[in-house]
Amino acid sequence: MKKVVLVTGANSGIGLALCERLLSDDTEGLQLCLACRNVQRTEDARSALLASHPEAQVDLLQVDTSSISSVLRAARDVKLRYDRLDCLYLNAGIMPNPEFDIKAFFKGLFSSKVITMFATAEGILTQRDAVTADGLQEVFATNLFGHFLLVRELEPVLCHPGRTSQLVWTSSSNAHRSAFKLDDIQHKKGNQPYSSSKYATDLLSLALNNHYNKQGLYSSVTCPGFVMTKLAYGILPSFPAFLWTMLLPLFWLIRIFTNTFTLSPYNGSEALFWLFKQKPESLDPYAKYQSLTSGLGNNYTQPRKMDIKLEVSKLFYKKLLQLESDVRKELTDKEKQSHHGGPAGCES
Known part of the structure; x- marks a missing residue:
């Protein structure tokens, strides 16, 4: 039976x-x-994949x-097309209007935290x-709520007795x-919405395991490492492309000291691909599965304990x-309002 993956x-x-990678390994x-x-x-x-x-x-x-409304429409479409989903990758994300703290960057560049700074952007990036x-x-x-709603809407095709998703x-x-x-x-009150949304992702994954494991649905979290994608290039939007190219030897050098510099999308997808080959029920719900690349360019996946607590995840859920x-409720009210031509005194 063919696996259905979204x-x-x-x-x-x-x-x-x-x-x-999924199609290349499709046996x-x-x-x-x-x-x-x-x-x-x-x-x-x-077209490129085909x-x-x-x-x-x-x-x-x-x-x-x-x-x-887009998520709800898409979920309806999925349920009409497929009677089941074997794997749902919740990968879409944005980091809008990134602001790079040059002063903090150069300060960190000559400190003992330079590797951590490059690996996590801690202290140098706001949005x-x-x-x-x-x-x-x-x-x-x-990054989070739309995916949460999608999971909730797709329960009928994700949760089936006798099999795991x-x-x-x-x-x-x-x-x-x-x-x-x-x-x-x-x-709403901070300047690190991306970091907040990703920590919330870690909490939500644990809460989903707590809620859905008995129904055969398991959730895992991955980290792609530092990857040179549009998201990374957007951190310094005025930074010329050739300068990014000139920095690559520096990044390769840093990779000798830290395995989190995956650099390419292929390397960054390592943990995502690795998890597809595992039995979901055997995975650690408290682990973040990291895509890692050695100084010699070898890819591998390694679990690292997340800084999360079950009680906090339950409250967040x-x-x-x-x-x-x-x-x-608000969406329903808007639809009713639209159906009835809008409230008195307003144009519909």
């Missing part, structure tokens, strides 16, 4: 590299679905995880967030507990359920 954010970077048959926001880029990605794998089954799904049409913080909605999240080494607050889960209830 990957969000699959049209570039780590997501696309993962899809290429038992695989039905792959690329779930992305930009239709044209997704079609281009599909060029190297002409017999592959590659479907497309439009979904914008920052939009509640300016935005608000979505649904009134949610954009980074929180895109798998959720695999793309987190980050930038997931710092200090950036996350339970009383501000959307990170309750807050997400309440937020889900609120946004669904």
Whole structure:
């Protein structure tokens, strides 16, 4: 029986590299679905995959995880197409308006924390967030809440008696507990929404295991390491491309001292691909599975304990359920309002 695999954010970077690896290793048959926001880029990605794998089954799904209505439409589409999902990769993510602290960077460059700084961007990277049409913080909605809602909507195809299914999240080494607050889960008051959303991802994965394992659904978290993708290039948007190229020898040198510098999307997808080959029930729910690359360029996966607690994850899960209830009610009210032509005194 062919496995059905859906990957969000699959049209570039780590997501696309993962899809290429899944199809290259496809010995038992695989039905792959690329779930992305930009239709044209997704079609281009599909064409590229089919060029190297002409017999592959590659479907497309439009979904914008920052939009509640888009997620709900996409979930309905998935349930009409497939009677089950074997693996759901929750990979889509954004880091908008990154601001690089040059002063902190050079200070860290000549300190004992230089490797940690390069590996995690701790202390040198902030972002300016935005608000979505649904009134949610954009980074929180895109990186976490949209995916949470997608999982909730896809329960009928993810949870089946007698078999296991798998959720695999793309987190980050930038997931710092200090950036996350339970009383501000959307990170409205801070300047590290990306870090907050990734730490929230780690918490949510644990909560999902607590909630769904008895139904045969298991959740795991990965970290791709430091990868040269559009997300990384966006950190210094005015930085000329040739300077990034000139920095590569430095990055390769740093890789001798830290195995987290995976650099390429292929290397960064190592843990994502490795998890697909494992039995989900055998994995550690408290571990973040790291994509690592040795100084000689050899790829491997290693689990590292996450800085999370079950009680905090349960409280976070309750807050997400309440937020889900609120946004669904608001969406229903808007639909009713639209159906009835809007409230008195307003144009419909």
